[in-house]
Amino acid sequence: MDLYFPIAEMSINVLLLLALGGGVGMLSGMFGVGGGFLMTPLLIFIGVPPAVAVGTEANQVVAASVSGALAHWRRGNVDFKMGFILLIGGFVGSSFGVWIFTKLRALGYIDIVISLCFVTFLGIVGGLMVAEGARSWIRSRSPGSAPKKKLHQHTWMHGLPFKMRFRRSKLYISALLPLSIGIFVGVLSAIMGVGGGFIMVPAMIYLLGMPTSVVVGTSLFQIIFVTANVTFLQSVNNQTVDVLLALVLVVSSVVGAQIGTAFGSKLKSEQLRALLGILVLAVGCKVGFDLIVTPAHLFSFAVSGGH
Amino acid sequence: MTSIKRLLSAFLMVSFAPASALASALVVDLSSNQIEITTNFTGTNLLLFGAIDRKGDVVVVVRGPRRTEVVRRKERVAGIWINRAAVTFESVPGYNFVASSRPLEQIASEETLQRLQIGSERLRLQPVGSANSALASSFRKGLIDLKKRKALYTDMPGNVSIRSEKLFRADLNFPSNVPTGSYTAEIYHFDGGKPVSVNRTQLSVQKAGVEEAIYNYAHDHSAIYGIVAILIALFAGWLGGVIFRKA
Numbered sequence: 001m002d003l004y005f006p007i008a009e010m011s012i013n014v015l016l017l018l019a020l021g022g023g024v025g026m027l028s029g030m031f032g033v034g035g036g037f038l039m040t041p042l043l044i045f046i047g048v049p050p051a052v053a054v055g056t057e058a059n060q061v062v063a064a065s066v067s068g069a070l071a072h073w074r075r076g077n078v079d080f081k082m083g084f085i086l087l088i089g090g091f092v093g094s095s096f097g098v099w100i101f102t103k104l105r106a107l108g109y110i111d112i113v114i115s116l117c118f119v120t121f122l123g124i125v126g127g128l129m130v131a132e133g134a135r136s137w138i139r140s141r142s143p144g145s146a147p148k149k150k151l152h153q154h155t156w157m158h159g160l161p162f163k164m165r166f167r168r169s170k171l172y173i174s175a176l177l178p179l180s181i182g183i184f185v186g187v188l189s190a191i192m193g194v195g196g197g198f199i200m201v202p203a204m205i206y207l208l209g210m211p212t213s214v215v216v217g218t219s220l221f222q223i224i225f226v227t228a229n230v231t232f233l234q235s236v237n238n239q240t241v242d243v244l245l246a247l248v249l250v251v252s253s254v255v256g257a258q259i260g261t262a263f264g265s266k267l268k269s270e271q272l273r274a275l276l277g278i279l280v281l282a283v284g285c286k287v288g289f290d291l292i293v294t295p296a297h298l299f300s301f302a303v304s305g306g307h
Numbered sequence: 308m309t310s311i312k313r314l315l316s317a318f319l320m321v322s323f324a325p326a327s328a329l330a331s332a333l334v335v336d337l338s339s340n341q342i343e344i345t346t347n348f349t350g351t352n353l354l355l356f357g358a359i360d361r362k363g364d365v366v367v368v369v370r371g372p373r374r375t376e377v378v379r380r381k382e383r384v385a386g387i388w389i390n391r392a393a394v395t396f397e398s399v400p401g402y403n404f405v406a407s408s409r410p411l412e413q414i415a416s417e418e419t420l421q422r423l424q425i426g427s428e429r430l431r432l433q434p435v436g437s438a439n440s441a442l443a444s445s446f447r448k449g450l451i452d453l454k455k456r457k458a459l460y461t462d463m464p465g466n467v468s469i470r471s472e473k474l475f476r477a478d479l480n481f482p483s484n485v486p487t488g489s490y491t492a493e494i495y496h497f498d499g500g501k502p503v504s505v506n507r508t509q510l511s512v513q514k515a516g517v518e519e520a521i522y523n524y525a526h527d528h529s530a531i532y533g534i535v536a537i538l539i540a541l542f543a544g545w546l547g548g549v550i551f552r553k554a
Contacts, residue, residue: 001347002347002349003346003347004344004345004346004347004348004349004483004518006514006517006518006519006521006522006525007521007522007525009484010483010484011347011348011349011483059536059537059540060540062537062540062541062544063539063540063541063543063544063547064544065544066540066541066544066545066548067544067545067547067548067551068548070545070548071548071552108377108379108390108393109389109390111390112387112388112389112390116387224541228537228540228541231533231536231537231540232530232533232534232536232537233533234533235525235529235530235532235533235536236529236530236533239525239526239529241525241532241533241536242521243521243532243535243536243539244517244521246536246539246540247539247543250540250543250544250547251543254543254544254547254551257547258551291387291388292386292387292388294383294388295381295388297449297452297453297456298380298381298382298388298449299378299379299380299381299446299449299450299452299453300378300379300381300390300453301376301377301378301379301399301450301453301454302376302377302379303374303375303376303377303401304374304375304376304377304395
């Protein structure tokens with residue numbers, strides 16, 4: 001059964017979309033990841049124009065983050081002060097990101113930039129996941145050898161000005177740190193159509209030293225607003241948000257996420273995390289391969305002026 | 308049923324039309340003058356039919372809306388393929404369909420075909436500005452090849468069938484990626500290598516229903532569209548959470 005999508009301007013098999021949305025939703029339920037970083041490249045693989053894939057995926061991530069953020073908020077796992085600082089950075093970064101996006105699109109470079117961003121970040125994140133999975137597997141084989149970490153390590157970052165107290169996170173750090181993380185993730189969110197949790201969560205844990213209990217809730221809180229900003233700006237500047245496509249993906253991923261959550265609690269997480277890492281690496285390799293392999297057709301065309 | 312009636316009336320008109328000495332009487336109609344892109348649109352066919360009053364060949368040319376298009380060529384830079392050189396062409400038909408009763412070369416001279424721009428290779432595409440001519444011609448060829456690959460430009464010799472030197476019909480194919488706008492169908496009657504008659508008819512391709520509403524809203528009220536897209540996502544996410552929390 002094919003459905004014609006008005007903004008993507010193509011017909012796509014709905015069952016394929018449901019399978020993709022459900023599959024990525026399942027993974028996000030299992031691992032607590034947003035899934036945008038897998039969904040955008042998958043949409044591009046099935047032929048959705050990259051710009052439309054990014055705009056639409058930002059819209060889907062809004063929906064995907066809401067229920068998670070609400071659940072964490074109910075349990076008191078959101079550091080709102082930290083969230084707001086991240087959010088200010090996120091607004092600045094994502095607005096700047098959409099501006100770059102629009103410029104690159106006019107020049108014909110947007111597809112390549114989207115692909116390069118995905119190769120880089122899928123490669124790094126997938127690599128780290130596999131490495132960590134392997135390390136924890138080795139550690140589980142030889143117990144007692146886990147290295148001890150210092151509670152607080154003081155680095156140059158603690159000498160930065162504009163220090164603020166974040167009670168919920170039990171931190172007294174410079175506001176510039178979360179602000180710059182917010183800006184960086186905001187730019188990525190705009191260009192890649194992702195929430196950016198896969199960058200923000202490790203950054204919050206390792207750079208800011210936030211307690212893991214509030215990390216996910218706080219990042220989801222920030223992601224809702226940043227992806228909403230991206231959705232709005234992409235709609236206004238590029239008209240690349242396909243609500244119909246987003247809706248199909250939202251429905252399938254919400255159902256998939258529930259199945260994934262049920263599964264995830266029964267399975268061993270270390271090995272699974274390594275498997276997810278391998279999947280992420282595979283998608284990254286495919287994106288990279290498409291950049292290197294000689295294209296079937298060297299020419300492309302775009303309608304200029306009007307719409 | 309209506310198409311059969313139309314065909315019959317077309318036939319009657321030809322039969323009783325006073326035969327003009329020079330120009331031939333060419334009667335044409337389409338099974339529909341409007342293509343609507345709806346939710347389940349996967350491309351469509353239209354039937355073009357008509358009658359000629361003497362022997363000869365029929366050529367059907369359907370052209371889509373003309374637009375300015377930027378053609379880019381990928382080049383390998385540091386191992387990866389990147390869009391580099393670009394040439395802009397003016398008034399490029401978004402769609403160009405040619406069907407004929409015999410291969411075009413057997414119907415008319417190259418000069419005539421060039422003059423009438425019949426056949427995708429014979430489209431006159433003008434580069435904007437002072438693009439170097441060798442580059443422009445290679446980009447022009449690239450553009451036409453790509454359009455052919457996307458089934459937007461089609462040449463179908465033999466796709467017009469003529470019955471008893473009088474009635475003809477042709478199937479026009481419109482792929483799912485067909486651009487919206489107004490189209491012109493030109494039907495030529497060739498006799499002895501010369502176009503003895505030409506008939507033009509208009510048709511339009513439009514998004515309809517939900518597709519039309521969403522597309523128009525996205526372009527005409529993009530800020531409100533963006534806000535509504537966010538609200539739908541917020542609601543869907545919240546609803547999903549509520550449904551599955553209770554289950």
